[in-house]
Amino acid sequence: MPLQVTPPVDATGGLARPSSTWTGWGQWLALVTMTVDHLSRYVVPDSWGLGWADSSIGRIAFPLFAAMVAWHGLFNTRNPLRYARRILVIGLVAQLPYMLMPRAADGLILNICFTLSLGLTGGAWLQALSERLERGALGVPRLVAEVGLAIAVWATAGLWVEYSHLGLLMIPLYMVALQALHGAGEGLGERLAATAMALPVLIVAGLMNSSDMAKSFTVATCLSILLLAAGAHRLMPSVPLGMPRRLWLGWYPGHFAAIALWLWLAGGLA
Template identity: 70%
Template sequence: MPLAANADATVTRPSSAWTGWGQWLALVTMTLDHLARYAMPDAWHMGWIDSSLGRIAFPLFAAMVAWHGLFNTRDPLRYARRVLVIGLIAQVPYALMPREADGLILNICFTLSLGLIGGAWLQGLPGRLANDTTTTRRVAAEGLGALAVWALAGQVVEYGHLGLLMIPFYMLAMRSLHSAGSGLHERLTSIAAALPVLVTAGLMNSSGMAKAVTVATCLAALLLAAGAHRLSPRVPVQMPRRLWLAWYPAHFAAIALWLGLT
């Protein structure tokens, strides 16, 4: 997922070195989760991965998409379309995975893409409200449309309604934490802005272990936005771009092939 210079002059661009580590961690934990869930026999007793290591992947992917959408891309909607293309390619092998529930479920890329679109809309809302040519009625219509998309899409995308909220809440928190000054009021405001994403992360899972891992992953991403990004060295081995773009659909195709053969 390529990066571009940030076009928003009101937000300084922090270091994104940590995302090099995040890419490797997200792909490894996601792959382990899917192998344990779909490919490994129950007799191997690997279900613990789903509630521990497997709960790192989604909040980490969402954090990186929110980070790039906020700090590194001139056009978040174009970035969202690229993520959506990966989701479209991956949907067929994803649909071949064994599931208990019937019906259409769209893979995580749809969740990330729609979440980024919603986050970009919320980030641009203050500017549109300040524009004299933008009517309150138009903004209200956009808001109702966004709410309708969230209500409908949340029924068919992976991680549901709560998953769609992660990136908008991440962007709200990251922007506030990164731009906060040293004053008490600014610090309290930035902490308040971080609460929605942490609460949402806690509500996304049922087990205590899964909740703890998901919330801890989100908290780590927020600390990076608050200034810890300066401490991250660059990853020694940068992930190849083609591997980053192809791994999600390719690993589902490999699992589907394995299941078909066995």
């Protein structure tokens, strides 16, 4: 049985928003996998042999965070740029403890919130660009100027943010794929077109990692999100325990601060 027979419509005849119930589960999974990744990378001694966790469980976190940001930016907020600013504020708070992690060889890198915020900004611009093109409200000179500026920002920002240039592409490509899959009708042509629109985000997810294990976990995470957009979102039950808002907002900077404190104490006791 196909996941979606006809695109759902709301009372006004427009395309209905998909259920976001799955994001309640996604929040818990994202925090757990991110924490496992950072603990195995920064805290657990190499002698414990837990490096596999970074290349497996740890590779779920970023595509899941990016998917939730893209989903909410596309379906659940009227102002994606304001949403992007809120993410940026968390990134600013987290940057100092993030810089205390033992990553000196990487130089100055901005944390994942900057990647997510810039990615959502790019996705919102791409959606608005598409709408203006459909209305014929964008001339060729303006189009060339905007696209050129977007490429320049992407090329520059990718040098400074976590997950680099490919990471910045995840949310815009997610938004394109999610919109296409959710809006696809029952016709074979529409389904094939929606599937084609979903391929770029899967390709980028595969290119983000070097090992086969890491690629598998990242691509599998992305594929799961795409299936949710195609209709599986209706099958997700509510999470028994919702994520407290303060925990959700504070865990990213807080867990880096806790790791930095632990490393400082461990170094002082060594």
